[in-house]
Amino acid sequence: MNCRAEVLEVSVEGRQVEEAMLAVLHTVLLHRSTGKFHYKKEGTYSIGTVGTQDVDCDFIDFAYVRVSSEELDRALRKAVGEFKDALRNSGSDGMGQISLEFYQKKKSRWPFSDECIPWELWTIKVNVVNPGERAGAADLREKVGEKLCEKIINIVEVMNRHEYLPKMPTQSEVDNVFDTSLKDVQPYLYKISYQITDSLGTSVTTTMRRLIKDTLAL
Secondary structure (H helix, E strand, C coil), rough: CCCCCEEEEEEHHHHHHHHHHHHHHHHHHHHHHCEEEEEECCCEEECCCCEEEEEEEECCCCCCEECCCHHHHHHHHHHHHHHHHHHHHCCCCCEEEEEEEEEEEEEECCCCEEEEEEEEEHHHHEEEEHHHHHCCHHHHHHHHHHHHHHHHHHHHHCCCCCCCCCCCCCCHHHCCCCCCCCEEEECCCCCEEEEECCCCCCEEEEECCCCCCCCCCC
């Protein structure tokens, strides 16, 4: 299976990092989540609704739509917060990238661990800039909003293509495709990773944040 890969690039002020990353990640997950599955019998199920919520940014002239799941939002904020802190610690000229990977599990016989097969990868490359390098903070606030709008439109265009998605699983296999640990929404299995690069182009931090309920040997 070939893993689709999409790369987005943004330049933001330090205080805009969190909101910009949440806007992008929440947009992707809005299109990669379903309502909870309710099985009546094997092969027969209904799918619950997915509520949505508008979010206005504080430091960017931008608003986005996310799944109205507090659990999912907390998980994303935790991962993005760690990424933001790592960027800050790398210096004002730090660069980095945060990736959102979707995958499905293939069961293996004991004692081997399940195989995790990626099918879609989103990477957001971030360049932290100083407002003094531009026309000013107000100008940057507006320009970042315009650029984010372009990225969101790009994401929606990609999502509307008729490309591979894991087939709907039977009840016994649902945990191989979806994260069923959240009470109000069911995203495809995913994980988030990030990497920080200093001004000399040296990778100084790489970390992985597991955002699914299972402990996996990746």
